[in-house]
Amino acid sequence: MNFLFGFFGDASRWSGPDGIPVRLLEHLEFSAAAFLIAALVAVPLGMLIGHTGRGALLVVVAANAARALPTLGLLVLVVLLAGVGTVLPVLIPLVVLAIPPILVNTYEGVRGVDADLRDAAYGMGLRGRQVLFRTLTPVALPLILLGLRLAAIQVVSTATVAAFVGLGGLGRFIIDGLATKTYESVIGGAVLVAGLALAVQFAFVLLDRVVVSPGVRQVR
Amino acid sequence: MITFEGVTKRYPDGTVAVDDLDLEVPTGAITVFVGPSGCGKTTSLRMINRMIDATSGRITLHGRDVREIDPPTLRRGIGYVIQQAGLFPHRKIVDNVATVPYLLGWSKKKARTRAMELLELVGLDPGLAGRYPFQLSGGQQQRVGVARALAADPPVLLMDEPFSAVDPIVRASLQDELLRLQSELRKTIVFVTHDIDEAVKLGDTVAVLRVGGRLAQMAGPATLLTEPADDFVREFLGRDRGIRRLSFISAKEVRLRPAPSDLATDEAGRPLGWRTGDELAAYGTFDPESDSLRAALDAALLSANGVAVAVDEDGRVRGVAGRDAIDELLAEYAPPPAPSPAPSPPPSQGSGPAEEAPA
Ligand SMILES: Nc1ncnc2c1ncn2[C@@H]1O[C@H](COP(=O)(O)OP(=O)(O)O)[C@@H](O)[C@H]1O
Ligand SMILES: [Mg+2]
Numbered sequence: 123m124n125f126l127f128g129f130f131g132d133a134s135r136w137s138g139p140d141g142i143p144v145r146l147l148e149h150l151e152f153s154a155a156a157f158l159i160a161a162l163v164a165v166p167l168g169m170l171i172g173h174t175g176r177g178a179l180l181v182v183v184a185a186n187a188a189r190a191l192p193t194l195g196l197l198v199l200v201v202l203l204a205g206v207g208t209v210l211p212v213l214i215p216l217v218v219l220a221i222p223p224i225l226v227n228t229y230e231g232v233r234g235v236d237a238d239l240r241d242a243a244y245g246m247g248l249r250g251r252q253v254l255f256r257t258l259t260p261v262a263l264p265l266i267l268l269g270l271r272l273a274a275i276q277v278v279s280t281a282t283v284a285a286f287v288g289l290g291g292l293g294r295f296i297i298d299g300l301a302t303k304t305y306e307s308v309i310g311g312a313v314l315v316a317g318l319a320l321a322v323q324f325a326f327v328l329l330d331r332v333v334v335s336p337g338v339r340q341v342r
Numbered sequence: 343m344i345t346f347e348g349v350t351k352r353y354p355d356g357t358v359a360v361d362d363l364d365l366e367v368p369t370g371a372i373t374v375f376v377g378p379s380g381c382g383k384t385t386s387l388r389m390i391n392r393m394i395d396a397t398s399g400r401i402t403l404h405g406r407d408v409r410e411i412d413p414p415t416l417r418r419g420i421g422y423v424i425q426q427a428g429l430f431p432h433r434k435i436v437d438n439v440a441t442v443p444y445l446l447g448w449s450k451k452k453a454r455t456r457a458m459e460l461l462e463l464v465g466l467d468p469g470l471a472g473r474y475p476f477q478l479s480g481g482q483q484q485r486v487g488v489a490r491a492l493a494a495d496p497p498v499l500l501m502d503e504p505f506s507a508v509d510p511i512v513r514a515s516l517q518d519e520l521l522r523l524q525s526e527l528r529k530t531i532v533f534v535t536h537d538i539d540e541a542v543k544l545g546d547t548v549a550v551l552r553v554g555g556r557l558a559q560m561a562g563p564a565t566l567l568t569e570p571a572d573d574f575v576r577e578f579l580g581r582d583r584g585i586r587r588l589s590f591i592s593a594k595e596v597r598l599r600p601a602p603s604d605l606a607t608d609e610a611g612r613p614l615g616w617r618t619g620d621e622l623a624a625y626g627t628f629d630p631e632s633d634s635l636r637a638a639l640d641a642a643l644l645s646a647n648g649v650a651v652a653v654d655e656d657g658r659v660r661g662v663a664g665r666d667a668i669d670e671l672l673a674e675y676a677p678p679p680a681p682s683p684a685p686s687p688p689p690s691q692g693s694g695p696a697e698e699a700p701a
Contacts, residue, residue: 238424238428239428239431241428242422242424242427242428242429242430243428243430244393244417245393245422245424245428246441246442246445247414247415247416247418247442247445249414252445257430261430261431261432263432335431335433335474336474337431337432337433337434337474337475337476338431
C-alpha cells in the first residue's frame with residue numbers, strides 16, 4: 123500500500139515525458155495499432171473460412187503455431203532483424219499474439235451457427251454473401267467479440283515489452299524501476315497495466331451491450 | 343402447377359433418395375408428401391426450390407424448368423417453412439417476417455406494414471412484433487415461420503414437417519389455422535409430413551412415398567383410406583381406416599327428427615342431458631352444418647341412449663339422429679363390398695430400402 127501511495131501520490135509522476143499520462147498514451151498507441159491490424163486480418167479471414175469451410179486447417183495450424191511462439195523470443199528476434207528504437211519490433215509480436223484468439227473465435231462462431239438457421243437463410247433467397255453478413259455474422263457476434271476481447275487484453279498486457287527495446291509505454295515504469303531498484307515504480311507500473319486490462323474488459327462489456335442483438339445475447 | 347418428371351436424386355455417397363419420381367402438384371391446393379422417415383420427402387421438397395438439385399429428370403414450376411432459374415431468385419418467389427421455424431434469432435419478429443420483402447427491395451415502411459398484416463393473418467398478437475424469437479413459444483414461432491413464408495405473397499408454399507416439433511394440442515390448432523388460411527389464400531402448397539393423420543387432415547391430395555423415394559399412391563384422402571393401392575399403403579395408413587374415412591363425409595345429410603321430450607334443455611334451447619328418472623344422462627352433440635359423419639357417430643356413441651343430438655352453431659338443439667339415421671348414411675357411403683381392390687397396380691416388388699449398387 124505504501125508503495126502504491128508513494129508512486130501515485132508523487133505529483134511529478136503525473137507530468138513530463140516520463141509521467142503516467144504520456145506513458146499511458148504510448149502504451150495505448152502500440153496496443154491499439156497492433157490490435158487493429160490483427161483484427162483487420164483475423165476477423166475477415168475467420169468469417170470467410172467459417173462461411174466457406176475452406177481453409178479450416180489453416181485456422182488450426184495458425185492457432186497452435188502462434189500459441190507455441192514465445193512473445194519475448196519473437197521480440198528479440200525481430201529486434202535483431204529490424205534494430206532497436208523502431209516501432210516495428212514491438213508491433214509484429216503483438217500482432218502475431220493477437221491474431222489467434224480473434225481468428226479462432228470468429229471462425230468457430232461463424233461455423234457454429236445452427237445448420238437449420240443457415241438453411242432457412244438460403245431458403246428465403248439470401249445469396250451467399252447476404253447469408254454471411256446478415257445472418258451468420260450477427261449471430262456469431264458474441265463469439266467474435268470474445269475473441270477480440272481476449273486479444274485486446276493480451277495485447278495491452280504484453281505491450282509492456284516495448285520497454286525492453288527502448289520504447290515507451292507503461293513497461294518503462296517496470297523496466298526502469300527494476301534497473302534502479304525503485305520497487306514502487308515497478309509495482310505502480312504493474313498496477314497500471316492491470317488496471318488498463320480491466321478497463322479493456324469493461325469496454326468490451328459495454329460494446330457487447332451496444333452491438334450484439336438482444337435476441338442473440340439472451341440465447342447464449 | 344409443379345411437375346416432377348422422372349426426377350431422381352442420388353447423393354454423392356450413392357444413396358438414392360428419390361427414384362424416378364413422376365407427379366403433378368395441382369395449383370391452389372394442398373398436396374401432402376407422406377411416408378416413413380428417410381423415404382425422400384425432404385429431398386423431393388427441396389428439389390423444388392433448388393436447395394437440392396436433382397441428379398436427373400426435370401421439375402417445372404409454372405411450366406418453367408426450375409434449373410433455368412437462379413436459385414435465390416427462385417426461392418424469393420416460393421415460401422419455405424421448416425420444422426424448427428428457423429427464425430433469425432437476432433432480428434425482431436416483425437423483421438423476421440419482412441425478410442423476403444426486404445430482399446425484394448421494398449421500403450422498410452412498406453415491408454413492416456406488410457409484416458404486421460401477416461402477423462394478424464396467422465393469428466398472432468401484433469404486440470409480439472417487437473420481440474425476439476427466443477421470447478416466443480414453439481407454436482408462436484411456427485406461426486411466425488408461416489407468416490415469413492407468406493410475406494411476399496408467393497403463389498407456392500413449401501412446408502417441411504412444420505408442425506411436428508410442437509405438442510399435439512398446438513399442432514392441431516396450427517393445422518386448423520393452415521386450413522383456414524388456405525381457404526382464403528388458395529396457395530399451391532406442398533406439405534411434407536411423416537404423420538398420416540396430418541396428411542389426411544390437410545391434404546387435398548396425398549402422395550404416399552415408400553423408402554427409396556418411389557411413389558406408392560397419390561389420391562385424395564378419402565380415396566386413399568378406402569382404396570389403398572397396396573399392402574405398403576394399407577399398413578402405413580394403419581388401423582381404423584374405415585372410421586377415419588367418415589371424417590370426409592359431411593353430416594349434413596343425416597336425417598334428423600324432432601327432439602323428444604326426454605331431452606332436457608335450458609331456456610336458450612341448449613341440451614342439458616337425457617332424462618332418466620331424476621338424473622340427467624350423458625349426451626353427445628354434432629353440428630350437421632360443419633361436422634363430419636364421424637362426429638355424428640361419435641355423438642351417438644357418447645349418448646347414453648345412442649341418440650346423437652344435432653345442434654346449431656350456437657349450441658341450440660336442432661333435432662336428434664338415432665343410429666338408424668346414421669347407419670343409413672353409412673350404408674350409402676360404405677365402400678363397395680369385397681372384390682374392389684387396387685385400381686393402380688402395386689408397384690414392382692422390393693419393399694427393401696434403396697440399396698442400389700453404389701456408383
Ligand atoms: N446430404 C445427404 N447425403 C447422403 N444421403 C442423404 C443426404 N440427405 C438425405 N440423405 C438420405 O436420403 C434418404 C432420404 O432422405 P430425406 O429426403 O431426408 O427423407 P425424409 O425427409 O423422407 O425423412 C435417406 O436415406 C437419407 O439418409
Ligand atoms: Mg425429412
